[in-house]
Amino acid sequence: MWSKHRIGFFVAPDVVHAYDLRLRTALGVYPTLEAAFTLGLRSRARLEVVLSDAHCRYLVLTRPEGIRNRTELMAAVRSRFRATFGDTDRWQLQLGSSPGGDRDFVAGAESALVTEIEARATAGRVRVASIRPQWVAWARHFQPGTRRGNHWIVSADRTWASVGYVSDGLCLQARALRLDSGTSLEDLLARERALVSNADPAAEVWLGGLGLDAMATPFGGGRLTVAGPGALWDVPEGAAA
Structure with a gap:
């Protein structure tokens, strides 16, 4: 059982690398998310997750003229993301707008994977502090x-x-x-x-x-x-x- 409360996961397509963030050391390599959660995540641990680029997509777009609010901006972002990568339902999108600029950075993470991480964390009473694309x-x-x-x-x-x-x-x-x-x-x-x-x-x-x-x-x-x-x-x- 891992005894420390701050844990990092790097989720690659075929393995999960686990780190003890307080002791600054590797905990092990696990074949699946299920194994990583089952084999030692302590209840109430704080979990920080980084997703391999295999699970993510990125896009930088020029903001269309006439955008009046964030709702309209997100609609334009989803339309452009769909045109580039297909069905947006597959992706959870994060938007980073350029202050004072006209370019927007969009990161998409696989929705099914994010949902699985959150569900396993909830079942194990683990707090997900962050899930970030690599x-x-x-x-x-x-x-x-x-x-x-x-x-x-x-x-x-x-x-x-x-x-x-x-x-x-x-x-x-x-x-x-x-x-x-x-x-x-x-x-x-x-x-x-x-x-x-x-x-x-x-x-x-x-x-x-x-x-x-x-x-x-x-x-x-x-x-x-x-x-x-x-x-x-x-x-x-x-x-x-």
Whole structure:
């Protein structure tokens, strides 16, 4: 039985990584959510969840003219998300509007997975403090270094990655991608640069997670910062699962 009250879950497609957030150490790797909850989550624990990019989708859109309130904005967001990814009922949407700007960042998480996490937490008398998409979690983690200037923020989880371009703290482009075998960070960024108008060739790059070899090819962008998966939980690299 886990004896501590602050627990972190990283939910990947085939495993769940669990962390003790007070002791800053990995607790184990479980094959399913059911196993992760059954094998030790203490009643009344505080649970923080990060979802792999395999379970998330991202979209940055220019706000339509004439939007008068949040209800109209959400209707426009759902319409655009549906046009891009299909049925919006599959996704729970989170909207981050740019203060004073005309761009809106939208993150979608798989509704069925979120519902399962919440139901298992309720049954086990566990309090869910947060459920965050992986790229959003890494963007927040790297935020102190990305408030000014141009940056690529990349999150990776072996078979999936998400890439976002941030300029002066505002996200201008973001999307989740399935990784092909052998894909390097440089391969990924070479494709994404073509999608961003006037992308800064010297933009700094921030890479979090696992699954991309940053050194597979000579890196041609700006300064590179790499963080292992435990950094999201403030867990030292040697103690991460």
